[in-house]
Amino acid sequence: METPLTQHIQPGRGPLSLKEFENAGGFKGLHKALREMKPADVIFTVKGSNLMGRGGAGFPTGVKWGLVPQEAAGSGMKYLIANADEMEPGTFKDRYLLEGNPHQLIAGMIIAAYAIQAQKAYIFIRWAYKKAEAILRKAIAEAYEAGYLGENILGTGFNLDLYVHSSAGRYICGEESALINSLEGKRGIPRAKPPFPATSGLFGQPSVVNNVETLSWISHIIENGPQWFLDLSATGEGGTKLYGVSGRVKNPGLWELPMGTTVREIIEGYAGGMQDGYKLRGIIPGGASTDFLVESHLDIPMDYASVRSAGSRLGTGTMIILDDKTCPVKFVHNLIKFFADESCGWCTPCREGLPWAQKILESFEQGTAQPEDIGILEHLTRYMGPGNTFCAHAPGAMEPLQSGLKYFRDDFDRHINEKRCPWR
Amino acid sequence: MLSNHEREEILEETRLYPYPGAACIDALKIVQHHRGWISDEAIEDIAAELELSAAEVDSVATFYTRIYRKPVGRNVILVCDSPTCMIMGSESVYQYISDKLSIRFGETSADDRFTLLPITCLGDCDHAPALMINDDLHNNLTLGHIDEILEKYR
Amino acid sequence: MAKIQIDGTFYEVKSEKNLLDNCLALGFDIPYFCFHPAMGSIGACRLCAVKKFANADDKRGRIVMSCMEPVVEGMIISTDDPDVKAFRESILEGLMANHPHDCPVCDEGGECHLQDMTVMTGHNYRRYTFKKRTHNNQYLGPYIKHEMNRCIQCYRCVRFYRNYAGGKDLNVFGSGNRVYFGRQQDGALESEFSGNLVEVCPTGVFTDKIFNKHYARKWDLAHTPSVCQQCSLGCNIIVSERYGMIRRVMNRYNGSVNGYFICDRGRFGHEFINSPDRIKKVHLRASKASELLEVDESCTLSDFMGKKVIGIGSPGASLESNFALLNLVGKENFSHGISEAEHKLTNQSIRLLQSRKVYSPSLKEIEKSDAILVLGEDIAKTAPMMALAVRQAARSESIKLGEKLGIPEWNDYAVRELDQNHQGPDFIVTPSATKIHELVEMAGQAFAKAENPLIITGISGGNEDILDACSTIADALKKQGKKLSVSIVFPECNSVGLALLDGLTLEETEERIDGRQKAEEKIDTVIILENDLYKRASKERIDAMLKKCRQVIVIDHLMNETARQADVLLPAAAFAESAGTVVNNEGRAQRFYSAVPLTGQLKPGWSWCNDQWENLDQVVNALVDAYPVFSAIKNQMPDADFRCSNEKIARQTMRSSGRTAMNANISVSEPKPPQDNDSPLAFSMEGYKGSPPSGLIPYYWSSGWNSVQATNKYLDEPDGHVRNGGDPGVRLFDDIDKE
């Protein structure tokens, strides 16, 4: 089984230096792209691979790049941004790539920047990723030294500066337009879309925001071609995927597996199944903002289309397992509290609705919830549904709540009837 | 007044952006790095440095969780309270630390040694429960070795 | 234009406007908060939801925010779909969750956008049972009161204060449901436009502190259309009165002048009317040596007229009062009461504006300029609202760029995000450039690419060379097929109107009064109309001049230095107590009306000067006969006997609470309301309550809209022009520059 993204990552050993990465053939894709391909060809190749953004929404990367105009208006600048914010609870995949193989990301970013003809690139990294930040800064310095960054890269006349910007906390800054505001030194409030960043992004200029995992793919796809990428997966969606499992499993962790590996294989095979004495009750498949899956979904393949047809989203592909010794209401409450705390405060449903939902869930735990509170919660899931809010934060928050109400309704009712949390 | 050191570091950051104000968050972090927190006075000073108004800087400062607008202790303990860590026992970790230091979330110990705060997922879920003290990540926590960890921070 | 289907009916709508804006223009009552016609959309409040259907077969549709929705040909929408109505109601439910429900003690009560929207969406049953979030309030200075708990986080305050008006000291702090709108620390708001927060805020977070000192509900106030007299721009205002006292000033919409906003001087500068220094009675001085004393007997000016009289008018007084004085003393004995320098520059400026060569733009047109030279005038001080217009003009480049990129102007933050790289068009500000050829050269560069070039200058900082340069530049631009706009800031509210009358300069007046003249020509009486001469020349000069007159008659409203020198002091009605016309810097003649019934010995200036004229219309008739340049006024401004459906126009709203009980502390019988002979407005709640002619709108109200948002109901479209007669006022230079 091929594991292109993680092949050079070994636990307990630091990342490859630039030299080591180069010797391992890590810059082949970069040489090929800059020396042999036109920007449009790079975009064409990535489009052909059908690489879907690994940040959670699964938007085709090549299509996103294709939206960037050839000529930029205004100052003429274009920007590429790597989204390394990774604040989605339960998610720890980008950190693995950042700490494990920074040059793979950097090589991918140089190619991506070349494809959209960006002159500046930023890595927007989560505040808490101190180690990753240090590793990145070192790797970037190496890349400048080796002439992969700066002026006239590889003698091709292409220039690129790459900076690391570390964030100051706030989940919403992972949302690409909020990220852009934050990178401009402003409050991390999402922007209206349209215009999309490809039209007007960082500093009002055409910009592309891609996830770390997405960008880490680029040099491989350029080097080996779209068909190779498509062949890696178990289903039609292409590539491998970093899948993670956390919670009461025997062997929590992260694995690079063919896209479309089934939920069962990942949980029971790689993660070793549930710890003794614990039973599986639910699965949050791809970070806090995805709907619960339950046991009956174990055999679905973990790819965008299949998880969607099961009523959830692949999201980040890192699962959180809810076991039978954890109160589902408390679990949902934990998630909703997170989303309520992280609401940016821009739009009404999210700003007012999430704290309300949180308080109701708290009252469930305290045993003071009333029968009508279920109805209010259900109302709130619709109130904060897609399209009703300014960005996808609150709709994301509603996914575990609405599916929690669906799958764990009995547990909610027990809290009301028994006037206490049965798990306490 | 910003120290020369702080000013130089801020200046360095402003070079990465088309205009100085864009380095606002970086500037706040630089000053906080040196002083532990951001006072009203620091807000004014940063504003002057970046050609912004105090209201503009504070608007940004108060938005971000990791900018402290109140004094914190010499060490900041950030306990992950996200779902995986919760499942894996972060509440007892918190309770243990809270009892030991006699502080709750948001408080600073009397000797100014620790401030205790919650933090959302640290991205270390496969090694839950996890916490961070200053810049160091500690994971796979058991109540047994928390004392030892805290000992490292004076 | 695009044809779209709203609730099953087809409408032609404007493609450059968003769906909400178009629907409001068509009269649909779509509730909204964060949208503002002058500031565009941000999509934050989520109240303006409508249903959009993909095609005729789509029965489910999807909820969209109408303020963020461009209109496209063939679009199908529903404004009253049940889903949409339920959603809007729950937006209010969300906003009311933490609202303190303190309407009875809130100054916004009765004219509150939040109250209106709550009723409109039908939210009335509270399900949120938890503790409310609370905030501390700040001290924001003498004008604005802060009550943060009432906030519904629509972001309008910061958008107006920061983005629209460029203020730096108000902002939003915190995040999530703790967002806070205020200053970094307590302290007076610095912006000269801070008062607009009162109207921009849809609730009672920012309220008028001056008004609060003598507060009354909107329905207990009598409202009168008026014109601000604090500078030469002539912003339209509404003056509200109760119990004979001016309580507050609010914006009155004029789509060509001030739009939705006024500056703080206009809003809060009216306090002098209630000042203890007001002259309310006739004062007489028995002999030169004795004191000036109040008298109770009524008298007229003719009781004191001398043989040789000079009348000194004022650029701060109405056209009618000035003309009445001129008429009384004769053209050759009428003085403008301003220095020779100001007189000369003013006249030259007016000749330029009348010359067909240049165009005199309205404030709204200034907003559309794409290159501006500001020469020698500190407009931030002398004409604040013009500075605000210039600030909007500075965005023209990014708006154009936005259009190119498919980002409509109304998508406010999206266009502002583009701003960061584009330093507007050419904006050159010089304290004073002196040489004509330098100016011409400068303009050549600045205006090379401009489509709507504008030069702004003024009397206080300008000079003749600048005016000459304007002519030269205009000629040069004409060759390129471009029109040059020139906007000149004048020192006072009626500088332009006065300049269109004949009159002497102050220097000439001094000369006439000077004793070296032949004995029979010696001036024995000087009448000074609403003009504190000590502000116009040194004390020595004015002392010397007045000493030479046997008798000094002053008609004024405030006890100033000049008034103290009077032998006869006659109490004049201030602008809010009288009707009249002023001509603004654009050349727009605008009528203001009396907001308070006259009492005691107070009389308008014109009435003191001529006791034959019974009302303002008679003065205007005489004025137009003598000065045909003003003839447009006659046709444009309704006479006092104008009626709407046979009724006068009510100054009070329909819901005036207990009108008959209002003066019950004085008398239980209901007195006849005071009569207003100078206007078609009634000092009463009885009268016409529909949409009156544009210049006579006393207040904004429409069923379901008690707040200032009702303004839009009086316009052809939001941010458009006033219906029923167009934007108030008549441009006197128009027929001159039309080619």
Ligand SMILES: Cc1cc2nc3c(=O)[nH]c(=O)nc-3n(C[C@H](O)[C@H](O)[C@H](O)COP(=O)(O)O)c2cc1C
């Ligand atoms: C509330 C919210 C939080 C998000 N957080 C992240 C994040 O932490 N990391 C990330 O890569 N994408 C995040 N996204 C998705 C980004 O908006 C964006 O779609 C993504 O970075 C694009 O990269 P991709 O096309 O490579 O997937 C978030 C989206 C939302 C709505």
Ligand code: SF4
């Ligand atoms: S849904 Fe609204 S309030 Fe919530 S994060 Fe997005 S923009 Fe902010």
Ligand code: FES
């Ligand atoms: S008015 Fe449309 S979202 Fe506020």
